[in-house]
Amino acid sequence: MVDLIIVVLGIIIGSFLNVCIYRLPRNQSILNPPSHCLDCNTQLKAWELIPIVSYFLLRGKCRYCGKSYSSRYPMVELITGLLFLWCLQIVGLRPELLKVCICTAFLIVITFIDYDYQLIxxxxxxxxxxxxxxxxxxxxxxxxxxxxxxxxxxxxxxxxxxxxxxxxxxxxxxxxxxxxxxxxxxxxxxxxxxxxxxxxxxxxxxxxxxxxxxxxxxxxxxxxxxxxxxxxxxxxxxxxxxxxxxxxx
Ligand SMILES: [Zn+2]
Structure with missing residues (x-):
C-alpha cells in the first residue's frame, strides 16, 4: 500500500516537475496561469489534468485543436513515480526518504532543462x-x-x-x-x-x-x-x- 501511495505521489509531483521544466527556462511563473494547451490556449479541465491517465484518455492530443502533446509529459511523470518507489525500497520509511525524494525531484528538473537547453x-x-x-x-x-x-x-x-x-x-x-x-x-x-x-x-x-x-x-x-x-x-x-x-x- 505504501508502495502504491509513493508511486502515485511521485507521478503527481512529476506532473508539477513538467511545469517547472517547461516554464522555468522561459522565465514564466510555475503557478500562473493554470495548465492550458500550448497551441490554442484552452484551459484544461480537471479530468484532462490527471497525470499519465489523461494523456492516454486524450490519445496524446488536445481535445480542442487536435495538437499533439509531447510524450515527454507522461514519461517524466512515470520516471518520477518509479524513482520515488526505488528510493522507498532502498531508504525505507524514514525522514531520509523525504530528503532523497526532494533531491530526486530537483535532479529530474535539472536533467531535463540541461538536456533541452544545455543550461543549469x-x-x-x-x-x-x-x-x-x-x-x-x-x-x-x-x-x-x-x-x-x-x-x-x-x-x-x-x-x-x-x-x-x-x-x-x-x-x-x-x-x-x-x-x-x-x-x-x-x-x-x-x-x-x-x-x-x-x-x-x-x-x-x-x-x-x-x-x-x-x-x-x-x-x-x-x-x-x-x-x-x-x-x-x-x-x-x-x-x-x-x-x-x-x-x-
Ligand atoms: Zn489545443
Missing amino acids: LDKVLLWFAGAGVAINLYIGYPHIADMLIAALVGGGLLLIIAVLTKGGMGGGDIKFVAVLGLWLGVKLIIVTLFLSFFIGGVGGALLLVLKVKGRKDFIPFGPFIATGAFISMLFGSELVWWYFHTIAK
Missing part, C-alpha cells in the same frame, strides 16, 4: 541549495562543516577539470556539483564525481554509437552528474565499502 539555471540551483541545507539541518547530518567542505571540494575539483579540458565543463556544472556537495557531504560527493565521469564516458560513447549525437554535438554533462548523484545518494556508502573491501584490498 541559477534560480533552480539556489532553491536546490536552500532546500538541501534546510533538510540536512532538520535530519542532523551531514554536519554543516561537512556540507561546506563538500561544496568546496566538489566545485573545486570540477573547476580544475573545466580548466584542464578547456570548456568541456560549464560554469553551471561547477555550481551544480557544489550544491550537491551541500546535499551529500564529502564522501558521497566524491562518489558522485567518480560515478558521473564513469556514466558520462559510457553514456557519451553510447550516444555516439547509437548516433543520437554526432561527434561535433555538445553533450550536456548535467544529466550524468544528476545520475551519479542519485546512485551515490542511494548506494554511495555500499559502493565505498565494496571498493575498499574488494578492489583496493
Whole structure:
C-alpha cells in the first residue's frame, strides 16, 4: 500500500516537475496561469489534468485543436513515480526518504532543462541549495562543516577539470556539483564525481554509437552528474565499502 501511495505521489509531483521544466527556462511563473494547451490556449479541465491517465484518455492530443502533446509529459511523470518507489525500497520509511525524494525531484528538473537547453539555471540551483541545507539541518547530518567542505571540494575539483579540458565543463556544472556537495557531504560527493565521469564516458560513447549525437554535438554533462548523484545518494556508502573491501584490498 505504501508502495502504491509513493508511486502515485511521485507521478503527481512529476506532473508539477513538467511545469517547472517547461516554464522555468522561459522565465514564466510555475503557478500562473493554470495548465492550458500550448497551441490554442484552452484551459484544461480537471479530468484532462490527471497525470499519465489523461494523456492516454486524450490519445496524446488536445481535445480542442487536435495538437499533439509531447510524450515527454507522461514519461517524466512515470520516471518520477518509479524513482520515488526505488528510493522507498532502498531508504525505507524514514525522514531520509523525504530528503532523497526532494533531491530526486530537483535532479529530474535539472536533467531535463540541461538536456533541452544545455543550461543549469541559477534560480533552480539556489532553491536546490536552500532546500538541501534546510533538510540536512532538520535530519542532523551531514554536519554543516561537512556540507561546506563538500561544496568546496566538489566545485573545486570540477573547476580544475573545466580548466584542464578547456570548456568541456560549464560554469553551471561547477555550481551544480557544489550544491550537491551541500546535499551529500564529502564522501558521497566524491562518489558522485567518480560515478558521473564513469556514466558520462559510457553514456557519451553510447550516444555516439547509437548516433543520437554526432561527434561535433555538445553533450550536456548535467544529466550524468544528476545520475551519479542519485546512485551515490542511494548506494554511495555500499559502493565505498565494496571498493575498499574488494578492489583496493
Ligand atoms: Zn489545443
